[in-house]
Amino acid sequence: MPERVLVADDDRAVREAVERALELEGYDVVTAGDGVETLVLARRESFSALVLDVMMPHIDGVAVCRVLRADGDRTPVLMLTARAGIPDRANGLDAGADDYLPKPFEVPELLARLRALLRRAVLTASPTAPAERKKEGHEEDEGSRSGDVLRMASLRISPGTRRAWWGAAELRLTRTEFDLLELLVRDEGLVLDHAAIYRRVWGPDAGVDAKNLAGYIGYLRRKLSDAGAPDLIRTVRGVGYAARRP
Numbered sequence: 001m002p003e004r005v006l007v008a009d010d011d012r013a014v015r016e017a018v019e020r021a022l023e024l025e026g027y028d029v030v031t032a033g034d035g036v037e038t039l040v041l042a043r044r045e046s047f048s049a050l051v052l053d054v055m056m057p058h059i060d061g062v063a064v065c066r067v068l069r070a071d072g073d074r075t076p077v078l079m080l081t082a083r084a085g086i087p088d089r090a091n092g093l094d095a096g097a098d099d100y101l102p103k104p105f106e107v108p109e110l111l112a113r114l115r116a117l118l119r120r121a122v123l124t125a126s127p128t129a130p131a132e133r134k135k136e137g138h139e140e141d142e143g144s145r146s147g148d149v150l151r152m153a154s155l156r157i158s159p160g161t162r163r164a165w166w167g168a169a170e171l172r173l174t175r176t177e178f179d180l181l182e183l184l185v186r187d188e189g190l191v192l193d194h195a196a197i198y199r200r201v202w203g204p205d206a207g208v209d210a211k212n213l214a215g216y217i218g219y220l221r222r223k224l225s226d227a228g229a230p231d232l233i234r235t236v237r238g239v240g241y242a243a244r245r246p
Helices: 012-024 035-044 061-070 086-094 107-124 175-186 194-201 210-226
Strands: 004-008 028-032 049-053 077-081 099-102 150-152 155-158 163-166 169-171 233-236 240-243
Touching: 004 012, 004 035, 012 028, 012 107, 028 035, 035 049, 035 061, 049 061, 049 107, 061 077, 061 086, 077 107, 099 107, 099 210, 107 175, 150 175, 155 175, 163 175, 175 194, 175 210, 175 240, 194 210, 194 240, 210 233
Parallel strands: 004 028, 004 049, 049 077, 077 099
Antiparallel strands: 150 155, 155 163, 163 169, 233 240
16 A cells, blocks of 8 residues: 655645655655645544645644644654744754755655655554553663663663653654664764765655754754753764764
């Protein structure tokens, strides 16, 4: 069965161009022209991913994403917008978007980012029911079910359950943030250049956007800091980033 994707954009030309490109790649595409229609479709039908424009009439894409997440809907969301500033990207990520693509964009990059989101969604799905949770405050090795727990200082990452903690505080990460943190910690101490990070997180076809990557790094740092962690992610100017112990 083809993957079903909901494409929501009030610009008819953009909406139809994305629809054609996705259909040529074998996706089953449903379109919407405003936020209200998007919410109705997303709540009524099942989709593999959502491609949402931020600036839509009635309800914007950020509000749509926020409502769906509040409903418990974890469908991967790729946000499109002409607003490329870091605060605007942060608003989308705060609402629960998994990735962010500024306009104008190249179709191959959109396709690559969508494929990456769908791959991560498959990895996130767990066929086994979670074990009974221990009482809050008691440190539980949540990664033991996967047999693979990454540790750096008080940071613990469970790739199998796609959860991360600083001490007892769980980090609330989007798929992209989790993949980025996991990559840096797996290669602790190594400086990863922008191209290497993009290739391993977004896929080999994604174009390198240093400003976009900087936004994700900044947002990840903020979540770590809010959990009480020191600065674990170091910037190597003109090169890339590295995870290093304090």
